[in-house]
Amino acid sequence: MDDTVRLNRTPLTDLNIALGGKMVNFAGYEMPVQFAPGVMKEHLHTRAKAGLFDVSHMGQVILRPRSGRVEDAALALERLVPVDVLGLKPGRQRYGLFTDEKGGILDDLMFANRGDHLFLVVNAACKAQDVAHLRAHLSDACEIEELTDRGLIALQGPAAESALAKLAPEAADMAFMDLRELSILGISCLVSRSGYSGEDGYEISVPGTHAEALAKALLENPDVQPIGLGARDSLRLEAGLCLYGNDIDRTTTPVAAALEWAVQKVRRTGGARAGGFPGADVVLPEFENGAPTRRVGLAPEGRAPIRGGADLYADEAATTPVGHVTSGGFGPTAEAPVAMGYVPTALATPGTRLWADVRGKRLPVAVATLPFVTPRYKRS
Known part of the structure; x- marks a missing residue:
C-alpha cells in the first residue's frame, strides 16, 4: 500500500492489522482484503461457520422527521427511491435504490423504520454524495444526520446466530430483515438480521469506541474468523448480489438490473403513491415493456x-460485442467460475450460449439463473 496516500481508518483498523490483515485502499479507507488463510478458505469458512467483516466504511444516516411523525420521513424518502417506505413496519428493514432523472441507479441502500425515525446504510464510495442528495431534497421534511462515530460489523454464516446469541440471547429470536436495539457486553447496539453474503447473519452498528471490544468478543468463539473484502466479494457474487459501481450504476435502471422485486407494487401501478421518484417516466414503462x-x-x-470488463459476443467469430461482464471470478462454493453481466434482453434466456473475450481469446459462457448458491436467510 502506498504510504503517501492518507487513508481513512475505521474503528477496527488497528485490530485488522493486528490480526494480520493485508490492507488495501478501498473507497478511501484502509481495509483488509484478506487475512492469513486467504480468500478461498475465508469464503468457505463463512459458508460453513461464521465470518466477521469490518464494514465500518459504509455510511450510516438518520432521517429524523421534523414533524415528529415517522410517516412524514417515509413519504419524504419516497421522493428519491422507487420503493415502499411508508409501508415498512417499525423494527423492519428493506433494500432500496436512489434513482436519477433518467432512471439510472445513484446507489443502493438499506433503510429501516425505527419507530420515530429512519435509519439508512449506504455504500462507502457513495456516502458523501448520498448525504448531500438527501440534504438537498429532504431537508424541508427531515433532519439528516450522518453518524460518523460508529462502527459496523457484519457477522455472516450458519454459526452467526449461535455466536451472537451467546452475547445477546435475543438475537436468536430475530428473523431476516428484523432490526432491534440490543445490549451486547453492556453496549447498546443496533442489530439487523441481514448481510450481503447469501448467508444468515447480522449487521451490528456499535459505538466506535466499543467496536474493537465487541469484535474481539465475537472472535473468541472458535466458529468465528475475521474475513476480508476478497471473500466478501466472492460470497456476494455467488449469491447474485450487485456491487455498486460494477453491476449497477447510473447507466442501469432497476429493470435492466433485474431488481424489479425491489420496487413494490404500490410504487409502480396505480394509486397516489405510484411514481413520484426520479426517473419514474423511464422506469415504470420498463415494467410493462422490458x-x-x-x-x-x-x-x-x-x-x-x-x-469484469470482458466483452460478450453472440458467436465466436462476431466482431461487435453484444454485452459485457460486470463481475466475475471463481466461486469456491459453486466449485466453478461464476460471473454476472449485461446482455440484450433477447439473449437473456438461461442456457443461451455466448462468447467472452479474455485477452484476445474467445471463451464460451452460458447465461445462468441467479443466484449461483441458494440463500440461507432465516425467514421466520
Whole structure:
C-alpha cells in the first residue's frame, strides 16, 4: 500500500492489522482484503461457520422527521427511491435504490423504520454524495444526520446466530430483515438480521469506541474468523448480489438490473403513491415493456474465471460485442467460475450460449439463473 496516500481508518483498523490483515485502499479507507488463510478458505469458512467483516466504511444516516411523525420521513424518502417506505413496519428493514432523472441507479441502500425515525446504510464510495442528495431534497421534511462515530460489523454464516446469541440471547429470536436495539457486553447496539453474503447473519452498528471490544468478543468463539473484502466479494457474487459501481450504476435502471422485486407494487401501478421518484417516466414503462438490456448470471464452460470488463459476443467469430461482464471470478462454493453481466434482453434466456473475450481469446459462457448458491436467510 502506498504510504503517501492518507487513508481513512475505521474503528477496527488497528485490530485488522493486528490480526494480520493485508490492507488495501478501498473507497478511501484502509481495509483488509484478506487475512492469513486467504480468500478461498475465508469464503468457505463463512459458508460453513461464521465470518466477521469490518464494514465500518459504509455510511450510516438518520432521517429524523421534523414533524415528529415517522410517516412524514417515509413519504419524504419516497421522493428519491422507487420503493415502499411508508409501508415498512417499525423494527423492519428493506433494500432500496436512489434513482436519477433518467432512471439510472445513484446507489443502493438499506433503510429501516425505527419507530420515530429512519435509519439508512449506504455504500462507502457513495456516502458523501448520498448525504448531500438527501440534504438537498429532504431537508424541508427531515433532519439528516450522518453518524460518523460508529462502527459496523457484519457477522455472516450458519454459526452467526449461535455466536451472537451467546452475547445477546435475543438475537436468536430475530428473523431476516428484523432490526432491534440490543445490549451486547453492556453496549447498546443496533442489530439487523441481514448481510450481503447469501448467508444468515447480522449487521451490528456499535459505538466506535466499543467496536474493537465487541469484535474481539465475537472472535473468541472458535466458529468465528475475521474475513476480508476478497471473500466478501466472492460470497456476494455467488449469491447474485450487485456491487455498486460494477453491476449497477447510473447507466442501469432497476429493470435492466433485474431488481424489479425491489420496487413494490404500490410504487409502480396505480394509486397516489405510484411514481413520484426520479426517473419514474423511464422506469415504470420498463415494467410493462422490458428494458433493452438485462443483468444475467454467466457460467463459463471451462475452468478459467472471466473477470469484469470482458466483452460478450453472440458467436465466436462476431466482431461487435453484444454485452459485457460486470463481475466475475471463481466461486469456491459453486466449485466453478461464476460471473454476472449485461446482455440484450433477447439473449437473456438461461442456457443461451455466448462468447467472452479474455485477452484476445474467445471463451464460451452460458447465461445462468441467479443466484449461483441458494440463500440461507432465516425467514421466520
